[in-house]
Amino acid sequence: MSLELRFDSLLAQTSIQLSDQQKRQLLGLVGLLHKWNKAYNLTSVREPDAMLVKHILDSLVVSPFLSGSRFIDVGTGPGLPGLPLAIANPDKQFVLLDSLGKRIRFIRQAILELGIKNVTPVQSRVEDFHDAAGFDGVLSRAFASLGDMLQWCHHLPAEQGCFLALKGVYPQEELKLLPEQFVFVGSHELKVPELDGERHLILIKKQ
Secondary structure, three states: OOHHHHHHHHHOOOOOOOOHHHHHHHHHHHHHHHHHHHHHOOOOOOOHHHHHHHHHHHHHOOHHHOOOOEEEEEOOOOOOOHHHHHHHOOOOEEEEEEOOHHHHHHHHHHHHHHOOOOEEEEEOOHHHOOOOOOEEEEEEOOOOOHHHHHHHHOOOEEEEEEEEEEEOOOOHHHHHOOOOOEEEEEEEEOOOOOOOOOOEEEEEEEO
């Protein structure tokens, strides 16, 4: 089965609607990741087929929960979940932040080759990055714990902004230890076709 047909069959198991151009861009992203990975070791996922599930769909399932217009993906790595979400939401703006130069170089190349207009890559440590307007959503799927994420990213959301943390198993213990200036808003169990293991999206706001 071609990668295109495989992608279509995976998408059919979700409620995600994409144009042909968006599908081409996402498949192009898989191709670039696969190519760059050989030299730069950007991800431990090696095969394009597995990247579709573990990177592309695992990112896209967050799309229905994006409220607002400006988002930052903190510790984005090679642009995950930020690049797939930006492709799926061309009307929203995304800042992709990472401290490693090779990852930001990859993101710049992907933006250029795939014609993505709504992404700003930034090489910085999260605690050193400031944005006066703040963000409607602060995304992360890379942080070890919710506590770490909130400590390092507390300055990033706008007044009504929300933290969106992508987790595997529901983080019951971490939620009990939330710092008092933060409040748990809710969670969504995410269904990723053909992905082993659980996925949860945790929503948190500043008091």
